[in-house]
Every structure is written in structure tokens, then in C-alpha cells.
Amino acid sequence: MEITGAGRLEVRITPLDVGKRVSIRRLVDPSEGPGTFTDVVGVLTSWDEGGVLVLTRRSGEVVRVPETSLVAGKTVPAAPARRRGPAADFAELTRVASRAWQPVESERLGEWELRAASGFTRRANSALAVGDPGVPLDEALDRVRSWYAERSLPAYVQAATGAAGTQETLCAALEERGWTREVSADVRIGALAPVADLAPGRDPVALARSVGGPDGGWLRRYQRASGDPAPHMLRVLESGPSVWFASVAAEPAEGGGDGGDTPVAIGRCVVDGRWAGFMAVEVDPAHRRRGLARAVMTALARRALEEGASAAWLQVETDNTAAGALYAGLGFTTHHSYHHYRAPRD
Structure with a gap:
């Protein structure tokens, strides 16, 4: 349904907009009456029958919003226009980054890549979950866990947010299944x-x-x-x-x-x-x-x-403020973020 608020504020999103990037305004605590509002921008990853919206922000943070707290909402472009730096898309950057940090052992699961290097860095010891694994998600995650268990390694899935073609829906699905986001990093790009x-x-x-x-x-x-x-x-x-x-x-x-x-x-x-x-x-x-x-x-x-x-890229963990400041001073801007989700511990 489409919900219309008072005045000019309108909720112009419906469950049919799941998968799109949206901007919403919500009442912080509806039980306290009108007064305090907050805005959330992210990909609408679900809108369940119980009236709860799930948005995944560019940072990977998952926000749950009761439908009853909405006062405004609309769809917005998939990603903000980039004003400087080289042209790049998520798929290209992901391929380039994976070639720069190659595992010792790898195996395909549909379009996903299972990567292992005896535990040296999460980047080389995680499932790169880009594209279709070729099987239902729960079966794919079971295979990921089994593959890493055979190598006495914790099971990680690497997924990204914040740009066209990234995996906000997958990130939300992992959290729903108890996978824990341990580390997040920004992929930054700039002119060389x-x-x-x-x-x-x-x-x-x-x-x-x-x-x-x-x-x-x-x-x-x-x-x-x-x-x-x-x-x-x-x-x-x-x-x-x-x-x-x-x-x-x-x-x-x-x-x-x-x-x-x-x-x-x-x-x-x-x-x-x-x-x-x-x-x-x-x-x-x-x-x-x-x-x-x-x-x-x-x-x-x-x-x-x-x-x-002619173009440059790098990865910096989101909590590394010193490195982030250095790279910003060199002209690097964030293209998207990626996250490592660890499987629930049995």
C-alpha cells in the first residue's frame, strides 16, 4: 500500500520497491508522539508482512523501521553521481582487487569464489559472493561452511554495499541468518x-x-x-x-x-x-x-x-581514521564498502 502523511510529507514507497535505494523519514519513537524525526538512506532489502522495513545503509549497517513510524519516503537514484576521480563500476573494481590479493586455493560455487590461504587475511580466506551461487542461498551458505571447515578455517563471506550492483540484500540476509559482520572497509579510488x-x-x-x-x-x-x-x-x-x-x-x-x-x-x-x-x-x-x-x-x-x-584504488578499514585522512588528502574518494561476515558459531 501507499501511505500518505500529513501536509506535503508522503510515503511514496511500497513493498514493490524492495531492492531499490530509498530515503525515508521516520518518527524516532512513535509512542512519545510527534517531535523527533530522523532520516535513513539505504537499499530497501525487505518489507515483511508484520509491517517492518529493513534498510541496508552504504556502510553495511542494517536498520529496521516499523511501518507505523514512517512520515515520508521515496525512491532515490541507485548511487550518487561521482564528481571526480576515474570512472569505475563495482564489478570491475572487484575483479581487479581479487587479482591483487589472490588465494593459495580457490573453488567456484556458481559465480561465487571460495578462497583460502591458510588463514592469512580475510580477503584471501573468504567466499567472494558476487553473482549467483547457482543454488538457493541457504544451501550455498551450508557449502561455504563445509568448505572452510574441511580446511579448519572459520567461514567468512565477503559482500559489498554502497554502489550500483552491490549486495545489500545479501548482507541483510546474512544478518538475518546470524552471520556477524566483523570487519568493514572502504574501497577508495582516485587519479594516479x-x-x-x-x-x-x-x-x-x-x-x-x-x-x-x-x-x-x-x-x-x-x-x-x-x-x-x-x-x-x-x-x-x-x-x-x-x-x-x-x-x-x-x-x-x-x-x-x-x-x-x-x-x-x-x-x-x-x-x-x-x-x-x-x-x-x-x-x-x-x-x-x-x-x-x-x-x-x-x-x-x-x-x-x-x-x-592511470587510475588508483586502495582499501582502508573504516575505523582507521589516520589512514583515511591520508588517502583523502591524496584525492581518494570512497566508491563502495565491503564487509566480512562470519558464520554463526555452532
Whole structure:
């Protein structure tokens, strides 16, 4: 049904709009009478017979709204128009990102991809749930859980929100089935040339192509490589069409010496056609606020330009405000967000 509110406020959405992006205004607590309203924008993922709407926001947050609290509602475009940065769609970015962080083992489930790398990162140890799994959702999730259980790994599903073609409906369905959203990250994109045009900084950056993988010093700085790196970790780090590692050496110690053999800053870049992906940009806490992260990214961007790339992407966890501020200053804007949902514990 279509509900009409008082005055010019109208609810112009119905259950037939499930799957569309909508904007609604609701009364915060109808029992307290008129007064406080709030707005919600997201994909309408369900409208059940009990009169409860479920909206999934760009961030992946699921909001449940009683029909009785609605005072206004309308459908809105699938995604806001992008004003700057390279043109990109979700499907293309997802393919590029998956090639930059490849698992050791994978298997198809319809159009989904089950990925495993002995637990090294969720990105390489989760089901990439893009497209149709070829079976009903509950059966697909059972197969996901069994596949990871056979490998003594927790079962994760990676799904995205916030752009045309993303999986808000799937995210809501996972939550309804008790899957827990553990980590969310933004996929940000930007033009490559402005990053390459930055001043290189006073600390020289060494670049090495992935022939035999990153060296020992790079791995000692990499926070995920605690102790000696396992073969599966190296295989993931080396994966990608054209992989480059950058590092900034420690300053010489007073009285001579090389100041240690662990770099003070590192980064990784994967060049794939027109795209350059930046990841593993890390700086020794004692050397932060010196522009080392920018220097690493500039050096990698220049190399990517030489290989013909023109656009850049990266992933940053939503709660990493420091990194988010750095990338915003370099011109990166959020294209969409992705989330890792963990299966319920038996």
C-alpha cells in the first residue's frame, strides 16, 4: 500500500520497491508522539508482512523501521553521481582487487569464489559472493561452511554495499541468518597522476619487483608477518599481474652503521591494466608524520604510470581514521564498502 502523511510529507514507497535505494523519514519513537524525526538512506532489502522495513545503509549497517513510524519516503537514484576521480563500476573494481590479493586455493560455487590461504587475511580466506551461487542461498551458505571447515578455517563471506550492483540484500540476509559482520572497509579510488606528481620527499625509496617476493627487511616491517613468513603468506603477497614492493631504509646510526636492516616504511602496489592498487603501506610509529607514507605511494605511483596505469584504488578499514585522512588528502574518494561476515558459531 501507499501511505500518505500529513501536509506535503508522503510515503511514496511500497513493498514493490524492495531492492531499490530509498530515503525515508521516520518518527524516532512513535509512542512519545510527534517531535523527533530522523532520516535513513539505504537499499530497501525487505518489507515483511508484520509491517517492518529493513534498510541496508552504504556502510553495511542494517536498520529496521516499523511501518507505523514512517512520515515520508521515496525512491532515490541507485548511487550518487561521482564528481571526480576515474570512472569505475563495482564489478570491475572487484575483479581487479581479487587479482591483487589472490588465494593459495580457490573453488567456484556458481559465480561465487571460495578462497583460502591458510588463514592469512580475510580477503584471501573468504567466499567472494558476487553473482549467483547457482543454488538457493541457504544451501550455498551450508557449502561455504563445509568448505572452510574441511580446511579448519572459520567461514567468512565477503559482500559489498554502497554502489550500483552491490549486495545489500545479501548482507541483510546474512544478518538475518546470524552471520556477524566483523570487519568493514572502504574501497577508495582516485587519479594516479596527482599521486605521482607529489614531491618525493627527502628519504629515498627503494623499489623491487616481485621476483622471489619481498625481501627480509620488508617482511620485518610488515605487521602481519610475525616471525618467519610462511610459504602461503609469500604466495599471496607475490600474487598479481605486476607486483612492486617499496621500502625506505632506516637512517644511519650515530657513529656509523646502517641504523638497522628493517625499513622505516614500506608499501606494495599491484599494476593491472589501467589500475594501480596500493596496499601494505606501513610506517614505523617512531618515524610517522614525516611524509614517509606519501613518499612510498609517490614512488609506487610513478612506477605504475610507467607501466601504463592511470587510475588508483586502495582499501582502508573504516575505523582507521589516520589512514583515511591520508588517502583523502591524496584525492581518494570512497566508491563502495565491503564487509566480512562470519558464520554463526555452532
